[in-house]
Amino acid sequence: MTKHNVFLLSLGCSKNTVDSERLMAQAEACGIVFTETAEEADMILINTCGFIQDAKEESIITTLAAIEQKGEGAIQKVFVMGCLSELFRKEMKEEMPEVDGFFGTHELPEVLAAIGASYREELYDHRSLLTPPYYSYLKIAEGCNRGCSFCSIPKIRGRYQSQPIDQLLREAALLQQAGVKELNVIAQDISMYGFDTEGKSMLNDLVLQLSDMAFDWIRLLYAYPVNFPLEVVETMRKRENICNYLDIPLQHCNDRILQSMNRGINKQESIQLLETIRQKNPDIRLRTTMIVGYPGETRKEFEELLEFVETTRFDRLGCFAYSHDEHAPSFALNDNVTPEQKQKRVKKLMELQEEIDTENNSHLEGKTLKVLIEDIEEELAFGRTEYDAPEVDDECILTIEKVPVTEGSFCMATITDSSSYQLIGRVGI
Numbered sequence: 001m002t003k004h005n006v007f008l009l010s011l012g013c014s015k016n017t018v019d020s021e022r023l024m025a026q027a028e029a030c031g032i033v034f035t036e037t038a039e040e041a042d043m044i045l046i047n048t049c050g051f052i053q054d055a056k057e058e059s060i061i062t063t064l065a066a067i068e069q070k071g072e073g074a075i076q077k078v079f080v081m082g083c084l085s086e087l088f089r090k091e092m093k094e095e096m097p098e099v100d101g102f103f104g105t106h107e108l109p110e111v112l113a114a115i116g117a118s119y120r121e122e123l124y125d126h127r128s129l130l131t132p133p134y135y136s137y138l139k140i141a142e143g144c145n146r147g148c149s150f151c152s153i154p155k156i157r158g159r160y161q162s163q164p165i166d167q168l169l170r171e172a173a174l175l176q177q178a179g180v181k182e183l184n185v186i187a188q189d190i191s192m193y194g195f196d197t198e199g200k201s202m203l204n205d206l207v208l209q210l211s212d213m214a215f216d217w218i219r220l221l222y223a224y225p226v227n228f229p230l231e232v233v234e235t236m237r238k239r240e241n242i243c244n245y246l247d248i249p250l251q252h253c254n255d256r257i258l259q260s261m262n263r264g265i266n267k268q269e270s271i272q273l274l275e276t277i278r279q280k281n282p283d284i285r286l287r288t289t290m291i292v293g294y295p296g297e298t299r300k301e302f303e304e305l306l307e308f309v310e311t312t313r314f315d316r317l318g319c320f321a322y323s324h325d326e327h328a329p330s331f332a333l334n335d336n337v338t339p340e341q342k343q344k345r346v347k348k349l350m351e352l353q354e355e356i357d358t359e360n361n362s363h364l365e366g367k368t369l370k371v372l373i374e375d376i377e378e379e380l381a382f383g384r385t386e387y388d389a390p391e392v393d394d395e396c397i398l399t400i401e402k403v404p405v406t407e408g409s410f411c412m413a414t415i416t417d418s419s420s421y422q423l424i425g426r427v428g429i
Contacts, residue, residue, distance in 0.1 A: 003031040004116050007041035007075075009066075010130060011059055012049025014186050014221070016082060018139040020047045021127035023108060028128055030117035038069060043077045043115055050084035050156060052323040059084045067098045079103070081111050083156045087327055105157055125171040132374065134408030135182035135390055136175050140168055140206065144188040145196075146224060148251070149262045150291060152327040153188055160189070162197045165206055172210055181408065182217040182372060183210060184389065189224040201229040211239045216410060217372070219389060221247040225273055226264045230280060237281040243386040244281060247316075248274075249289035253308040254301040257294050262329070267308070274312060285387040287316035292349060293342030294322045295333035302345050306352055315360055316393050317353040319346050354420045361394070361418035369423075371396050371413045373405050381405050381427060383413075399426040 006027070010020035024034055035041045044066040048059035059082075066078045077100040085092060086104035093102060103111045109119035129136055143157040172183060185207070187193065194202025210218050218241055220232070225248055236242045252258055253267045265273075277284060290309070292302060309317065321342035324335040337345075374395075375382040381398045388394045398413050405411050405427055417424035 003033070004043050005033045005035050005041045006043045006045050006115055007035050007038040008045045008047070009062055010047045011062065012047070012051065012055055012083065014137045014184065015139055015188065016047055016049060017130055018127065018137050018186075019082070019105070019108075021130055022124075023047075023111060024128035024130075025126040026108070026112055026119055026123055027115060027117040029120060029123055029126075030112070032115060032117050034128070038066075038075065042075055043079065044069065044075055045079045045081065045111070045115060048080060048082040048084035050082070050087045051151075051153070052320060052325075054323075056084055063092075063096060063099065067096060070098060077101075079111065079114055081105075081107070086156045087152065125167065125174055127171075127175070129175075129178065129180075131390070132408065133179040134372070134374075135184065136178075136180045137184045137186050138168060138172055138175070138210075139163070139186050140190060140193050141187035145192065146189060146226075146264070147262055147329070149260060149330040149333075150251075150294065150322060150325070150328050152325050155327050157188065160192055160196050162193050162195075162202070164197075165202065165209065168206060169209060169213070172213060172215075176213060176215065179408070181215060181410070182219065182390075183215045184219045184221055185210070186221045188222065190220060190222055191224040191226070191228040195227070201227065203229050204231045204235055207232055207235055207242060208239075211235075211242055215241055217241060217243050217386060219243045219245055219386075221389060223248045225250060225270060228273070230276060233277050233280045233284065236284065244283045245285050245287070245387055245389065246277065247287040247289075247389065248277075251289065251291045252294065252305060254297075254304050257297060257301060260296070260330070260333070261291075261294065271312075285315035287318075287389070287393070288314050289318045289320065290349060291320050291322050292345035293337040295324075295330060295335050295337070297322075297337055297345075306349060309349065309352060310356070313356055313360070314353070315387065316357075316389075317349075318392065319349045319353075321346050357394075357420040358418075361420065361423060364415045364423060365418055366415065368412055368414050369396075369425075371398065371411055371425075371427075373398075373407055373409050373411060376400070376405065376407060381411075383411075385423065394421045394423060396423040396425065398424075401426050401428060403427040 049055035081103040145160040371383040373383040415425040
């Protein structure tokens, strides 16, 4: 069998990244080589994202560029897999006949066969990391049962399926052996972990066992606000290696919009949940995500959201303009907020959050924090605190001052200055 050189483009979220890493480990075991550039490869494989319009467009543009390279004879074959292919396989086949194969989100053996490899069950836990070696993601479940009106993930990924704890611990051990120090626990919804298999939340049990493995940092991402097990917040407070950080996407605060979104929670319940979390762990930093421009969102409802964000003072916040997805239930609604209005609302909300971030960060000045070093340039080191997740949150810029540090190491740093998205300091106490 011919052994191919493959250039893999993994687009979208961290959950997609894990899928790509599983594929790479399986393929490499069969002799496939993954290249740094397309020029070195004879095949291009694209793992697509299909969640919001911008992500869809990026996936399509990337695929068209690969088709062009094939047409020029630079590569032999192009394959497309992942979320966009799961949703639009028929349409993409018609529009892009030059692509040699389209695969959905549950066809790993078929993708491997297409690139000249075979699936081996004994390698299920193995991954070839696309992240830097010191941090990685642990995907604890697949799919989602929530049925949020704006979201097509249940259609793309199927029903919620928790991964067995023993399998996750084996996978975590392999990551640790590979040098991972920061483990980011992810799923479409970590709050539901265990409900489908045990009839109750098993998230705290899993987190405790991961903590016992002595990772330096364990971080929790993507917790749905309904059914979130609050005992995890207390565990976070008690266990030093569990980051005082929780990503809990709320999406909105207005009761009418939350009901239309099918979120299963209202504004007052959201407020009570956040207050309880902060009472149980005063040092916690909360990240959330909001959607603006949802069908029918009035100016008054948007202003209510602004007031909610200003009052709640989230430590980190991301914002998306509503994307009218034909595979999501909300497609039946009238998408009556113009694109221009959506973008203005995104801008206004993020400007407010920037002010909040500036104030929140200023409270860290004069404190000494543990920092994970990610890059070094001459006399400066760039890193993150436990309050910042990879790729999406603030960075810490440190003067090294003759203290030896290396990429992927931890150090103590004194914060001397700050801005909305940066902490400035120096290594050493």
